[in-house]
Amino acid sequence: MRFHHLKYLCAAVVFSLASASATEPAEAGKHLFILSGQSNMAGLDPDISFTPAVEAAFGKENVIVVKNAKGGQPIRRWYKKWKPSQGNQPRVTGDLYDVLMKMVDEALGGEKPASVTFIWMQGERDAKDSNGDVYAASLRGLIDQLAADLGRKDVNFVIGRLSDFDMGNTKWPDWTMVREAQVDVADADPRGAWVDTDDLNDGTNEKGRRIKNNLHYSVDGYKILGERFAEKAIELIKNSPQP
Secondary structure, X not given: OHHHHHHHHHHHHHXXXXXXXXXXXXXXOOEEEEEEEOHHHHOOOOOOOHHHHHHHHHOHHHEEEEEEEOOOOOHHHOOOOOOOOOOOOOOOOOHHHHHHHHHHXXXXXXXXXXXXXXXXXXXXXXXXXXXXXXXXXHHHHHHHHHHHHHOOOOOEEEEEOOOOOOOOOOOOOOHHHHHHHHHHXXXXXXXXXXXXXXXXXXXXXXXXXXXXXXOOOOHHHHHHHHHHHHHHHHHHHHHOOOO
């Protein structure tokens, strides 16, 4: 009788530990996700696919999502040290970044998160304005700026690569250049990743219109974009060295 009782007790303990292991997040502490950029980030609703995915991975109580995006804006509205390859320095730089960081500070409330992941979807305006030649340096500078302001060297980042909207550069001259710069910046950093958006701009948009190779994405496209951002972000966090 004692043997059977001990056997059932051990089985119950093993089951309890397995259940706890299955439900507890792999990484302890809060995980901060900062989403920013221009119109295709503005069109992304994190609550539809991004936030549910990261909450499933780390636990709802361990996820902080901050999003601020504004359509039609160049990267200089975020990167304070932006410089053109020629011509005069713009009068205003970094103002949208300041708005974003105020939101981040309020969301954190003085708490230090276990991880920070920057999700970036932008570049259309820089391609249109022929600033592709300084885009890679600007994007790298923006990521470094964020890391310095947060006081940490372990910021992960995921970039949404520009779609195939203007692969021939017939509308906006630097489309391909910006697109390639985004990949180069992500591939050069072990804490970086990029997602493909070439298949997201066909289908039905939020107004119920059929679109093909559009500048903006379909309803399903934005949902998939959130899923892809989450997948890469989770992968970067889980593969990063833990304290």
